[in-house]
Amino acid sequence: MKRRNFLSKSLAAAASTVTLGGALATAATARDTAPAEKPFKLNYAPHDGMFANHGGKDFVDQIKFMHDQGFRGIEDNGMLGRPKEQQDKIGATLAKLGMTMGVFVVDTGNNWKISLTSGKQEFKDAFIDTCKRSVELAKRVNAKWATVVPGFYERRLPIGIQTANVVDALRRGAEILEQGGLIMVLEPLSDTPELFLRYSDQTYEICKAVDSPSCKILYDIYHMQRNEGNIIPNIEKCWDEIAYFQIGDNPGRNEPTTGEINYKNIFKYIHDRGYRGIMGMEHGNAKSGKEGELALIKAYRESDSF
The missing domain is CATH 1.20.5 (Single alpha-helices involved in coiled-coils or other helix-helix interfaces)
Known part of the structure; x- marks a missing residue:
């Protein structure tokens, strides 16, 4: 050449x-x-671990991944137990990304045993003290809602007395939360029949009795499907006391489209009613790994396409 x-x-x-x-x-x-994916029509809020395969083990990195996928809220049941430095870091990240902090649990250590229904002062004191700590946490992460579970039935007392005991304790807690701008959301659950709070109408009655802007309903669609069904009509009946929703399909307690609940219809109903608050994703992933996380996002895009 x-x-x-x-x-x-x-x-x-x-x-x-x-x-x-x-x-x-x-x-x-x-x-x-x-650019990040466009936000959803409703404010679906994932939790720690839901996107760990994409975001990594650090919850802050997961939050950034969530934001990139179009999510604009989170929730963290165990936030009250995190170190203060971590709480501050999470709060700063949410503020920077323009995301909303959803619920954390007002965890007295007595939520899963006989407590507020008994009327005993020790349980009231623990609840009031935890409400005070919750207000301080809410300031750090800009939280507006906190989950409250009144504990188990005290079956040695008539139901009316138990209900009065719960209402009395919640009124005392609400006084503290009102001052801090925090709303307790009472969650009726289906995990065990021993739980005192199990139905939406029962929770509605208690909220009316407490009569505070800081005492409302957390309507978890998964639990209510298991306990009572008739989801949209019951949401409608309790609408003026509902401040927060949570999601989970049944059976399996995984993302929408994996079970029997018609989430697209429910989401449309809630959106059409004007609700723009948090929709907490309190469920697992139907599939594992990155594949499962992508399938979960796809399921929410589908369910949100009403």
């Missing part, structure tokens, strides 16, 4: 390599700076 032809071909190859390298670099940059 003549030297002139060799040089021409070498220069052409080099130019091609540079062009290809530049194209790959541009593509990589585009991926890194790709």
